[in-house]
Amino acid sequence: QSVVTQPPSASGTPGQRVTITCSGSSSNIGSKTVNWYQQLLGTAPKVLIYNNNQRPSGVPDRFSGSKSGTSASLVISGLQSEDEGDYYCAVWDDDLLGWVFGGGTKLTVL
Amino acid sequence: EVQLLESGGGLVQPGGSLTLSCTASRFTFSNYAMTWVRQAPGKGLEWVSSISASGGSTYYAGSVRDRFAISRDISKNTLYLQMNTLRVEDTAVYYCAKGSYDYVWGSYLDYWGQGILVTVSS
Numbered sequence: 001q002s003v004v005t006q007p008p009s010a011s012g013t014p015g016q017r018v019t020i021t022c023s024g025s026s027s028n029i030g031s032k033t034v035n036w037y038q039q040l041l042g043t044a045p046k047v048l049i050y051n052n053n054q055r056p057s058g059v060p061d062r063f064s065g066s067k068s069g070t071s072a073s074l075v076i077s078g079l080q081s082e083d084e085g086d087y088y089c090a091v092w093d094d095d096l097l098g099w100v101f102g103g104g105t106k107l108t109v110l
Numbered sequence: 111e112v113q114l115l116e117s118g119g120g121l122v123q124p125g126g127s128l129t130l131s132c133t134a135s136r137f138t139f140s141n142y143a144m145t146w147v148r149q150a151p152g153k154g155l156e157w158v159s160s161i162s163a164s165g166g167s168t169y170y171a172g173s174v175r176d177r178f179a180i181s182r183d184i185s186k187n188t189l190y191l192q193m194n195t196l197r198v199e200d201t202a203v204y205y206c207a208k209g210s211y212d213y214v215w216g217s218y219l220d221y222w223g224q225g226i227l228v229t230v231s232s
Contacts (some may be wrong), residue, residue, distance in 0.1 A: 002154075035218040037155070044205060044225055045147075045155060050218040088155050092215040098169050099145070099157035 132206030143209030
């Protein structure tokens with residue numbers, strides 16, 4: 001059981017908006033910034049959102065992030081078939097003195 | 111573009127040892143924290159260990175503390191993960207990742223290697 005929890009799956013049709021949540025505690029999300037990673041099938045993860053809501057260059061603005069209290073969210077607007085893959089939230093935990101990853105959310109584009 | 115190339119993986123028996131290397135290029139290796147993340151077959155990502163840019167601060171997941179050791183050689187632009195007393199549950203693809211800053215806790219992992227498979231089995 002991960003310290004930070006995500007729903008195991010999410011789905012949507014092309015063009016829809018999908019939200020993936022990440023729930024933690026005061027020792028991680030409540031006090032540190034959240035990062036989101038995308039892992040497409042058979043590839044290495046890549047950063048999608050950093051510092052709660054910042055997009056690296058090259059990441060489409062369809063992807064957005066937010067944080068409130070001890071929860072964070074990743075929103076994908078205008079869902080596309082190439083968005084299908086696994087999404088992970090990650091955050092530093094002050095009690096564990098290490099990174100914690102959410103269990104991952106498998107996104108299916110119907 | 112930043113390149114990270116892992117090596118040293120393979121098959122090892124339970125209780126054995128293995129050292130992973132990650133050769134970095136196209137960025138100033140000495141300026142950034144580095145991290146190892148692993149992924150067991152069909153499972154999610156698991157943080158393993160991180161080291162600050164100077165090498166003065168190291169961090170370990172509870173599952174590997176006292177068995178694994180992270181280090182870096184600035185002269186060789188290489189990150190290492192010495193893995194001892196390996197267990198079947200250490201079987202995973204191990205990724206090397208670059209931190210965005212020189213310190214660990216505030217960084218995000220902005221570049222990842224392609225990963226290397228470590229299989230622990232008799």
